[in-house]
Amino acid sequence: MRDARAFETIYDRHHRLVYGIAMRLLGQVSSAEDVTQAVFMKIWSASGAFEDGNFAAWIGRVTRNKCLDVLRDKARHPAGELLWDVVSSDNVDSTAFAHLNAAIVQSALAQLPREQRDLIELTYFAGMTQQLIAEKTGVPLGTVKTRIRTGLQRLRQILDQSELA
């Protein structure tokens, strides 16, 4: 990615997604703008970072990980609340859902039972540990983990049907 015109096209297509994710996770315009800038600078400077699959999903993952870095750096939460030292990656591992868009994924997530959807969102988008979620919600730790897994499995079924539709 060293063509400024192509880069601008990518920005025009995806900046709402990147900024939207950053706003949702960080809740501050200035922080969201900084993350948006950092994400697009990564795209500009790392031409080989994206290999294959769903580009929007990849850029979304990069944004989410960058936001969690910001949250950790700011220590907005007391130590232990955020995920430290997690095994994480910006990679999108497959092309299974290469054509899904935001509306389909949002719709699929909305179809999950509330107790599963909330836990997935707290884990993935707020970066909260399972222990903290259990404490905050009063749901036993084992139940938290199982609901996240069953929610993710159900989401897979819904998205599989969306791909076939």
Place this chain on the structure above:
Amino acid sequence: MNAHDEYLDDLALLALDALPAPDAAPVLAHMSGCEGCTAEYRRLREVADVLPLAAATAQITPPGADLKRRIMSGVEPAKRSFLAPPYLLAAACLIAAIIMGALYAQVSRRAADQSAIIADTTSPAAQHYAVTGGQVLRSGEHVYIAMHDAPALPPGKVYQAWTLPAGSKKMAPSVTFTPKGGRILLRLPVNASRIAAVAVSVEPAGGSPQPTSKPVFVVLFPSKA
């Protein structure tokens, strides 16, 4: 409850990038020998891959033109108001390249490393050696120590890894580490093809130039015929 059940919930957390590294070690070790769990992880990971798309909502006001200008100014050649001497421009470019290169390397190294760890530890070609409290994995050019039940350390002590260079008879000191809750996943800073053995011993904090205690374990790698 079978052997897989205890890992199933953690597979989902691993797919969501939400499993702390010490907890991930036994899961990755299990996956490396279990096709069923590896397949389940991939199915869940494919869902997690598209999950970020759900975060952006139409209710959020998009950023203004200022942000785009700020970003584009970083990729387009600056409009120069004066002509700087070529040697100054060259020096400035060199300094900027060094700084940007260092910053980018710092950011990208972490993600790349963690991807490599998952690939290595789940590789069917990885060799596993059971040791006290865990296992040693040899995969490609890398050697990992994956502890899930490391014996507690006495106060002021750490674990220290040792490697035996191929053709040598003397152990070389490697990294020191302290498992959290008995768990750790550690990649040794050594090329697997150049060592004949790995050992771990308990040493004073800060490590030792030579082992001062009996090893907790020693793993001898089979020599290539």
